[in-house]
Amino acid sequence: MTERSRSAIPIVGAGIGGLAVGLALARAGFDADIFERTTRFEEVGAGIQLSANALLVLERLGVFGLVCSASTAAEAVTLRDARSGKAIAHVPVTSREGSGYLVLHRADLHRALAEAVASEPRLELHTGVELTGLSADGGRAVLRLKRDGREFERAHPIAIAADGARSAAVSSLGLAPARPTGRVADRFVVDQGAASPALAASIEAWLSSGRHIVTYPVRGGRLLNIVVIGPDKTEPPSGEALWSGLAAPLGEALRRARYLGRWPLLSAPAKRRLVHGGALALVGDAGHAMPPFAAQGAAMAIEDAYVLAQSLCLEPDPRLALRRYEAERLPRLARLRSRVAFHRFVYHLPRPFSFARDAVLAMRSPSSLRDDLAWLYDWRP
Numbered sequence: 001m002t003e004r005s006r007s008a009i010p011i012v013g014a015g016i017g018g019l020a021v022g023l024a025l026a027r028a029g030f031d032a033d034i035f036e037r038t039t040r041f042e043e044v045g046a047g048i049q050l051s052a053n054a055l056l057v058l059e060r061l062g063v064f065g066l067v068c069s070a071s072t073a074a075e076a077v078t079l080r081d082a083r084s085g086k087a088i089a090h091v092p093v094t095s096r097e098g099s100g101y102l103v104l105h106r107a108d109l110h111r112a113l114a115e116a117v118a119s120e121p122r123l124e125l126h127t128g129v130e131l132t133g134l135s136a137d138g139g140r141a142v143l144r145l146k147r148d149g150r151e152f153e154r155a156h157p158i159a160i161a162a163d164g165a166r167s168a169a170v171s172s173l174g175l176a177p178a179r180p181t182g183r184v185a186d187r188f189v190v191d192q193g194a195a196s197p198a199l200a201a202s203i204e205a206w207l208s209s210g211r212h213i214v215t216y217p218v219r220g221g222r223l224l225n226i227v228v229i230g231p232d233k234t235e236p237p238s239g240e241a242l243w244s245g246l247a248a249p250l251g252e253a254l255r256r257a258r259y260l261g262r263w264p265l266l267s268a269p270a271k272r273r274l275v276h277g278g279a280l281a282l283v284g285d286a287g288h289a290m291p292p293f294a295a296q297g298a299a300m301a302i303e304d305a306y307v308l309a310q311s312l313c314l315e316p317d318p319r320l321a322l323r324r325y326e327a328e329r330l331p332r333l334a335r336l337r338s339r340v341a342f343h344r345f346v347y348h349l350p351r352p353f354s355f356a357r358d359a360v361l362a363m364r365s366p367s368s369l370r371d372d373l374a375w376l377y378d379w380r381p
């Protein structure tokens with residue numbers, strides 16, 4: 001490992017949050033070292049939706065072009081009955097000013113951020129380095145790191161943990177871990193040539209009792225991403241049980257799809273603080289993992305990154321800067337948590353309650369549905 005300036009800020013984790021916070025710090029004039037336990041980035045996950053709040057930050061970080069070139073733009077999410085295929089509502093997803101909404105493969109988003117990190121002289125990415133322990137008190141963070149079986153320690157005035165929902169930083173501090181929500185996501189992809197053209201360019205959320213399915217294009221439209229979110233009671237779905245009873249284009253797409261695997265959906269305790277010992281800031285899922293009912297986990301990690309770098313830039317005392325970061329982020333995350341719980345309830349309603357839901361949604365205009373989410377998509381740091 002090359003020696004870096006003593007003032008380089010350590011970041012643990014090079015997922016979406018870790019790379020975004022590295023870039024945001026570098027653009028604000030800070031050096032940072034990013035420590036990532038894996039040595040090779042695998043194609044983790046499949047699709048990701050990015051709303052205007054995240055795109056605004058990506059633009060300021062100078063990666064919008066790279067992200068955009070791998071994406072498909074969307075204007076609305078169509079809610080549908082999963083059995084009949086009938087449209088229940090069209091929910092606009094662009095901001096009030098018309099800022100866009102993109103869907104893409106997570107690996108393409110990760111690659112865009114990783115390329116920007118690689119060409120940023122203020123940043124150094126150290127792969128194959130695992131955080132094995134951490135303490136944060138008395139105004140300093142001490143990280144225990146392991147590389148090639150050898151452990152070493154580094155002490156810094158501040159450190160950032162962006163090591164995901166199963167954060168080693170969080171467990172080192174003795175905090176309550178993120179818990180299973182009882183829901184899982186089964187992910188699939190299918191070649192667009194094998195799926196119905198009706199699904200090719202749009203985001204569809206297919207609702208049914210106890211589960212919902214989201215479809216949208218990724219890889220510039222070559223693949224259709226399919227996510228089935230349902231209870232954690234059953235074996236991963238396969239065969240006819242997976243597609244029978246579903247509307248024709250959806251059932252057909254699932255019948256031909258390739259299974260990518262199951263993601264347990266975790267939720268971090270609502271009361272988790274984002275700053276510990278005045279020296280450690282949590283970013284992304286490490287701080288606030290939530291199930292993806294509002295498709296905002298990566299967006300929140302990207303927002304965190306920008307607000308944290310901005311706070312460190314505006315407030316010379318790092319302790320006060322971290323406090324400012326937390327004060328700005330917690331109310332927004334609390335509001336999002338409520339929205340996620342609302343979607344989870346509404347999307348999975350059984351009959352006859354789903355009829356009432358559909359009737360209420362049918363009476364709402366698209367612009368009033370957009371207004372419900374304006375606080376989320378129209379956010380400005």
Ligand SMILES: Cc1cc2nc3c(=O)[nH]c(=O)nc-3n(C[C@H](O)[C@H](O)[C@H](O)COP(=O)(O)OP(=O)(O)OC[C@H]3O[C@@H](n4cnc5c(N)ncnc54)[C@H](O)[C@@H]3O)c2cc1C
Pocket residue numbers: 012013014015016017018035036037038045047048049050129130131132162163164165166167168169185227263283284285286292295296297298299300301
């Ligand atoms: C089915 C599904 C659909 C989703 N859809 C969307 C969506 O449409 N839009 C959206 O915004 N979000 C979505 N999300 C959420 C989003 O994927 C996550 O919120 C986001 O990836 C979190 O990023 P992160 O950087 O915080 O964590 P991660 O992506 O988990 O990255 C953590 C990184 O830390 C590394 N690491 C872990 N432990 C250590 C250690 N001890 N030492 C060193 N490194 C370590 C890991 O290897 C990894 O690289 C979805 C999630 C799921 C499951």
